[in-house]
Amino acid sequence: MAKKVYCNKCGKEMDFWDRQEEFSIHTKCGYGTKYDGSTIELDLCCDCMEELVDSCKISPVIDNT
Numbered sequence: 001m002a003k004k005v006y007c008n009k010c011g012k013e014m015d016f017w018d019r020q021e022e023f024s025i026h027t028k029c030g031y032g033t034k035y036d037g038s039t040i041e042l043d044l045c046c047d048c049m050e051e052l053v054d055s056c057k058i059s060p061v062i063d064n065t
């Protein structure tokens with residue numbers, strides 16, 4: 001599969017490591033949201049994923065060490 005994937009946030013082409021993360025959200029927006037009934041396909045590279053995680057008030061990181 002050589003399909004090119006781009007980070008939705010910064011627009012960079014995902015490299016091997018970014019794709020390895022497989023951080024993507026595929027969902028259909030419910031009514032009442034800004035994107036009523038639209039389908040969302042969001043892919044983020046490592047950098048943007050980290051940025052997103054860092055910006056969370058409640059950390060989504062589950063430390064399973």
Ligand SMILES: [Zn+2]
Nearest residue numbers: 007010045048
């Ligand atoms: Zn990015």
